[in-house]
Amino acid sequence: MMQSGLPRPTTRDGPSKIPPPGRPLQSMPPPNSTNMMPPPPKPAGTLRTSRSNTNLNNRTSLAERAGQSGKHTGKSIGTPAPMGRTPSVNRGTANGRPLGRSNSSLGVRPQMTPTPYSRPASAQGMQDEGEYLFPEGGGARDSNFGMRMKDTSDLHSKLAHHEAEIRELKSMYMESRQESSQNKDKEIQWETQRVTLEARIAQLQMELETYRKRAAELERALEDERRDRRSEREDAIRKLRDETDSMKRQHQQQVDSLERKWRLEMMDEKANRTREVQSMQNQLAMEKQRIEMQMEGTGRESRSLKMELDAKIAELERERAMNNTLRDKISETDSLSLGMESTTRALRARIETLENAGQSQANDYAALERALQEQIEKNKITEEKLRNEEIIRRKLHNQVQELKGNIRVFCRVRPTLGDEATHAAEIRFPNTDGESTEIEFVGAADKSALGKETVKTHPFQFDKVFGPAAQNEHVFEEISQLVQSALDGYNVCIFCYGQTGSGKTHTMSSQDGMIPRAVHQIYAVAQSLKEKGWTYRMEGNFVEVYNENINDLLGRVDDLDKKKHEIRHDPKEQKTTITGIETVVLENPQQVNNILNHAQNTRSVAATAANERSSRSHSVFILKLIGTNSVTGQRSEGTLNLVDLAGSERLAHSQATGDRLKETQSINRSLACLGDVIAALGSGKEGAHIPYRNSKLTYLLQYSLGGNSKCLMFVMVSPMQAHLSESLTSLKFATKVNNTTIGTAKKVVKA
Numbered sequence: 001m002m003q004s005g006l007p008r009p010t011t012r013d014g015p016s017k018i019p020p021p022g023r024p025l026q027s028m029p030p031p032n033s034t035n036m037m038p039p040p041p042k043p044a045g046t047l048r049t050s051r052s053n054t055n056l057n058n059r060t061s062l063a064e065r066a067g068q069s070g071k072h073t074g075k076s077i078g079t080p081a082p083m084g085r086t087p088s089v090n091r092g093t094a095n096g097r098p099l100g101r102s103n104s105s106l107g108v109r110p111q112m113t114p115t116p117y118s119r120p121a122s123a124q125g126m127q128d129e130g131e132y133l134f135p136e137g138g139g140a141r142d143s144n145f146g147m148r149m150k151d152t153s154d155l156h157s158k159l160a161h162h163e164a165e166i167r168e169l170k171s172m173y174m175e176s177r178q179e180s181s182q183n184k185d186k187e188i189q190w191e192t193q194r195v196t197l198e199a200r201i202a203q204l205q206m207e208l209e210t211y212r213k214r215a216a217e218l219e220r221a222l223e224d225e226r227r228d229r230r231s232e233r234e235d236a237i238r239k240l241r242d243e244t245d246s247m248k249r250q251h252q253q254q255v256d257s258l259e260r261k262w263r264l265e266m267m268d269e270k271a272n273r274t275r276e277v278q279s280m281q282n283q284l285a286m287e288k289q290r291i292e293m294q295m296e297g298t299g300r301e302s303r304s305l306k307m308e309l310d311a312k313i314a315e316l317e318r319e320r321a322m323n324n325t326l327r328d329k330i331s332e333t334d335s336l337s338l339g340m341e342s343t344t345r346a347l348r349a350r351i352e353t354l355e356n357a358g359q360s361q362a363n364d365y366a367a368l369e370r371a372l373q374e375q376i377e378k379n380k381i382t383e384e385k386l387r388n389e390e391i392i393r394r395k396l397h398n399q400v401q402e403l404k405g406n407i408r409v410f411c412r413v414r415p416t417l418g419d420e421a422t423h424a425a426e427i428r429f430p431n432t433d434g435e436s437t438e439i440e441f442v443g444a445a446d447k448s449a450l451g452k453e454t455v456k457t458h459p460f461q462f463d464k465v466f467g468p469a470a471q472n473e474h475v476f477e478e479i480s481q482l483v484q485s486a487l488d489g490y491n492v493c494i495f496c497y498g499q500t501g502s503g504k505t506h507t508m509s510s511q512d513g514m515i516p517r518a519v520h521q522i523y524a525v526a527q528s529l530k531e532k533g534w535t536y537r538m539e540g541n542f543v544e545v546y547n548e549n550i551n552d553l554l555g556r557v558d559d560l561d562k563k564k565h566e567i568r569h570d571p572k573e574q575k576t577t578i579t580g581i582e583t584v585v586l587e588n589p590q591q592v593n594n595i596l597n598h599a600q601n602t603r604s605v606a607a608t609a610a611n612e613r614s615s616r617s618h619s620v621f622i623l624k625l626i627g628t629n630s631v632t633g634q635r636s637e638g639t640l641n642l643v644d645l646a647g648s649e650r651l652a653h654s655q656a657t658g659d660r661l662k663e664t665q666s667i668n669r670s671l672a673c674l675g676d677v678i679a680a681l682g683s684g685k686e687g688a689h690i691p692y693r694n695s696k697l698t699y700l701l702q703y704s705l706g707g708n709s710k711c712l713m714f715v716m717v718s719p720m721q722a723h724l725s726e727s728l729t730s731l732k733f734a735t736k737v738n739n740t741t742i743g744t745a746k747k748v749v750k751a
């Protein structure tokens with residue numbers, strides 16, 4: 001049978017005070033006043049058995065252990081002694097069955113092995129921190145803190161011991177239950193003990209709970225305290241750091257000031273040393289100078305003595321040389337005087353010769369001067385002759401022009417362009433061997449009633465006929481005589497007449513047309529006439545006549561068809577002016593290209609898609625040539641008019657309507673007026689009315705058409721079969737003009 005014992009309350013004055021004999025006591029925390037429990041009521045008759053005594057002894061031993069351990073409070077914390085004997089639930093059975101109920105049925109924790117209790121790490125840490133922050137201890141706060149620490153550790157040790165006691169009681173209880181099963185009689189007693197024990201356990205658990213709460217409170221307080229300590233410590237560290245920094249700064253300042261001071265001292269020292277060295281150098285230099293001067297004085301003395309000696313020697317030498325020279329000179333002078341006498345004689349002879357030559361040269365000069373005067377006289381006569389010849393040339397030139405007719409007509413057939421060749425009309429040039437003056441258009445074949453086929457030809461004759469191969473260069477050769485007439489002071493008019501596309505603009509104002517070529521020739525001739533005393537001023541105008549209005553092609557584009565220009569005639573001076581137009585003084589022949597480009601640009605801006613402006617208006621390039629002769633005082637004013645007429649399509653053929661019809665009517669009217677004027681001029685009647693006023697064009701050209709002018713008309717012909725009808729009309733008109741003889745032209749020359 002196993003020993004078992006009943007637990008007893010751990011009161012000081014209870015039976016638990018009696019220690020069991022021969023049983024070692026283990027450390028137990030002493031019960032304090034709070035966990036004092038009244039002794040449980042003693043169950044009657046149950047404690048008399050030896051086993052009961054043993055149990056009682058065991059209990060006493062437990063109480064004593066608790067009392068002993070109380071003496072070691074705070075020293076055995078964390079190492080609670082193991083229980084003296086671990087009660088086993090399997091130790092004994094009354095009737096082969098396990099004794100008592102299971103632990104769980106009693107509400108006791110099933111863990112039977114006591115767990116060693118350790119003080120919380122936080123409590124240990126606080127102690128360490130306290131030692132670190134307050135190594136010397138002391139102060140009311142520190143003592144409070146220590147007390148609290150002590151209380152905490154006491155509580156923890158008490159808790160540990162209570163837990164151990166509870167575990168032991170539970171174990172004893174279990175043993176008791178086992179034993180009670182063996183003894184039914186003891187059951188009541190055991191039951192009573194059990195109740196008592198359970199009450200005790202409950203009480204102890206309550207105490208335990210109270211301790212736990214207290215321990216938690218204390219831990220919280222400790223945690224607060226630790227936080228406060230930490231912040232104090234951080235403050236202290238910060239303060240220490242600030243102090244250290246400030247000390248460092250002070251130290252640095254001291255170091256800096258010491259360094260500055262040391263540097264200044266060093267600099268002073270260095271300056272003193274430099275001064276000393278300088279003064280020593282000066283002394284040295286002075287000493288050196290003094291020694292050098294002494295040496296120099298000595299050297300100078302010896303040098304002057306040597307120089308004196310040398311001078312004496314040189315003087316001696318010189319005197320010796322002089323004696324020799326004098327001796328030589330005396331002999332030389334003797335021979336020279338002999339030579340001079342002979343030279344004087346020769347010179348006298350030469351002077352006589354030169355005097356004779358000068359006389360003959362003077363005679364020559366006089367003869368030359370006479371010859372020069374004779375030559376100048378001859379030159380004057382020659383120049384006079386030249387001028388007279390120039391006058392004669394002009395007269396002859398004019399007579400030639402008059403003989404040729406003051407109005408001449410040239411015909412020009414343009415070449416076929418691109419694929420036009422296949423649709424060309426048949427044109428013949430019968431007399432190409434000599435002067436080409438004839439042209440023949442072959443018409444369509446006609447069948448007579450008898451079936452005979454006849455081909456009608458249309459022959460024409462003009463002053464000159466240019467075939468398709470003729471270039472502008474060849475054409476200009478023929479008209480350059482008229483340009484010369486303009487320079488000689490005549491009014492000249494060159495027209496280009498023909499249907500649209502027949503080559504009028506190509507002939508007149510293309511890059512190598514009549515206008516640029518005429519200007520170049522005028523410049524060249526004016527240049528050559530300079531030696532005959534003539535200087536020329538050239539003024540250019542470029543206008544168009546469109547719908548019987550005058551437009552300035554050298555003016556602003558915006559003014560076209562808006563600005564009104566009037567034609568003014570001065571009958572006395574036989575001069576024509578147009579109001580409000582630009583006049584360009586041509587300084588060089590290149591300027592003419594600018595004029596042509598400007599006019600071309602103005603006309604293309606004014607053109608519309610349906611209306612090619614250049615075809616629908618007459619353009620007139622007017623070049624005034626004012627010449628003065630500085631020798632003879634003569635003055636001449638000629639005007640060269642280069643006129644590109646509008647297309648001469650017949651109204652019916654053009655099928656024009658609206659504005660185009662108006663344009664065409666206007667063009668035809670003005671061309672008809674031109675024909676009328678030429679016809680009237682050709683009638684030869686003195687004082688006959690010439691209808692210049694009937695159109696703007698004829699009115700503008702009044703002084704260039706008529707007795708005082710020379711006129712050339714180009715009739716331009718298209719080579720196309722389709723244009724045959726128009727071509728014939730143009731050629732017929734030109735023939736009429738060609739048959740007209742205008743009276744003798746008079747040049748405008750004023751004395």
Ligand SMILES: Nc1ncnc2c1ncn2[C@@H]1O[C@H](COP(=O)(O)OP(=O)(O)OP(=O)(O)O)[C@@H](O)[C@H]1O
Pocket residue numbers: 413414415417468470498499500501502503504505506507612614615616646647716
């Ligand atoms: N002799 C020629 N050699 C080569 N091409 C020519 C010749 N004559 C005229 N042409 C060409 O024929 C075309 C028509 O000529 P141009 O414009 O001079 O005719 P136009 O009679 O002035 O016409 P418009 O009345 O419309 O102004 C142009 O392309 C031009 O270069």
